[in-house]
Structure formats: C-alpha cells, structure tokens
Amino acid sequence: QTVVTQEPSLTVSPGGTVTLTCASSTGAVTSGHYPSWFQQKPGQAPRALIYSTGNKHSWTPARFSGSLLGGKAALTLSGVQPEDEADYYCLLYYGGAGVFGGGTKVTVL
Amino acid sequence: EVQLVESGGGLVTPGGSLRLSCAASGFTFSDAWMTWVRQAPGKGLEWVGRIKSKIDGGTTDYAAPVKGRFTISRDDSKNTLYLQIYSLKIEDTAVYYCTTSRGYWGQGTLVTVSS
Numbered sequence: 102q103t104v105v106t107q108e109p110s111l112t113v114s115p116g117g118t119v120t121l122t123c124a125s126s127t128g129a130v131t132s133g134h135y136p137s138w139f140q141q142k143p144g145q146a147p148r149a150l151i152y153s154t155g156n157k158h159s160w161t162p163a164r165f166s167g168s169l170l171g172g173k174a175a176l177t178l179s180g181v182q183p184e185d186e187a188d189y190y191c192l193l194y195y196g197g198a199g200v201f202g203g204g205t206k207v208t209v210l
Numbered sequence: 211e212v213q214l215v216e217s218g219g220g221l222v223t224p225g226g227s228l229r230l231s232c233a234a235s236g237f238t239f240s241d242a243w244m245t246w247v248r249q250a251p252g253k254g255l256e257w258v259g260r261i262k263s264k265i266d267g268g269t270t271d272y273a274a275p276v277k278g279r280f281t282i283s284r285d286d287s288k289n290t291l292y293l294q295i296y297s298l299k300i301e302d303t304a305v306y307y308c309t310t311s312r313g314y315w316g317q318g319t320l321v322t323v324s325s
Binding site: 102139141147148149152158188190192196197199201202203204 | 254274
C-alpha cells in the first residue's frame with residue numbers, strides 16, 4: 102500500500118518562512134504525481150491551495166508556493182501570518198487513484 | 211458563485227447502504243472531474259474516489275479500501291454527483307466532501323455508522 106508522508110508538526114514565527122514536504126513510499130515525487138496542497142482550519146472544510154506541483158488557485162495568497170525539492174513535493178509559506186496556523190495536506194496521484202499525506206500541523210508562534 | 215452542497219448523510223447501522231449526493235452550481239458541471247474525500251472524526255483526509263467528465267470518458271477510480279463497496283456516479287442533467295455506499299462499516303464513519311478539479315469543496319455531510 103502506497104504511503105504519503107508529511108511532517109507531523111512544524112512551528113514557525115510570524116513573518117518567517119517554513120517548508121512542508123510530501124514524500125512517497127514508491128520513490129521520488131515527480132510532476133506526474135500531480136502534487137496538490139490543501140489547508141484546513143478547525144471546524145472548516147479543506148481549502149485548495151496548490152495544484153499540479155506549483156500552480157495556485159485564484160484565491161491562493163502569494164506567500165504560498167509549491168515545488169519539487171529533493172525528491173519530494175514541497176509547500177513553502179513565506180512571510181507567515183497568524184491566520185496560516187492550520188493543518189496542511191498534500192495529495193499525490195498514482196495512476197488514477199489519489200493518496201493524501203497524513204497532514205502537517207503548522208503552529209505560528 | 212460556485213456551490214457544492216452535499217446531502218444524504220446520517221446515522222446508519224453496520225451492513226446498511228447509503229447514497230450521498232452533491233448538488234453543484236456556478237460552473238459547468240459536465241466538464242468537471244469530481245472527487246469524493248472523507249475525513250473520520252479527528253483524523254486526516256482520505257481520498258475516496260473520482261469520476262471523470264463524460265467527454266474524458268466518464269470513468270471512475272477508487273481508493274483500495276473502498277473499491278467494490280463504493281460507487282461514484284453523476285447526472286449531468288441534474289448537476290449532481292453521487293456516492294453509493296454498500297455494506298457500511300463502522301470505519302466508514304466520516305464527513306464526506308465532494309470536490310471539483312478546479313479546487314472547490316463542499317461543506318461535507320456526516321455519515322455515522324453505529325449499531
């Protein structure tokens with residue numbers, strides 16, 4: 102069974118930069134996995150941030166960016182704001198089926 | 211304005227069946243690939259399955275844990291996505307979300323499986 106792994110938790114200071122990663126148990130993550138990223142705050146539905154590695158939705162703040170880094174998908178938050186405190190999930194596709202990572206809880210402190 | 215409204219959730223006994231619906235508006239539903247995602251209480255997101263647009267074949271893909279028990283379908287004339295769940299298990303208890311290929315999400319519908 103394919104496993105997608107994310108950091109369980111990360112802490113960042115307001116105004117700082119943090120990079121979340123998303124690794125695949127099958128090997129290097131590539132653009133062919135169509136990595137996407139989602140933000141979820143308590144009690145809310147998830148919100149899509151990034152699709153196909155680095156493409157932003159119209160509502161995605163400029164401080165969020167997606168990339169491939171060292172064989173993993175990555176989500177970088179630059180100039181972190183207090184409202185960025187949330188859970189972040191990556192999603193990878195393997196053929197037709199998707200697999201979410203376990204999520205990263207980002208604390209802004 | 212894009213809207214996705216899930217319905218059909220509720221309390222079901224193990225072994226039962228349920229059909230969830232997702233009513234879409236504000237975009238061309240027939241062009242959209244639609245996905246179901248679920249989230250068990252206090253847990254992370256789980257990809258359930260996806261249906262492509264008819265012009266792209268209308269085919270479905272499912273996560274391994276639900277293959278054979280879940281069926282995704284769509285009625286483009288009603289702008290509605292469906293998720294039929296058979297032989298419900300306690301571990302199917304979750305909020306079920308529908309999402310579009312363009313990044314829109316509904317608010318979810320809660321399915322509780324309990325005796």
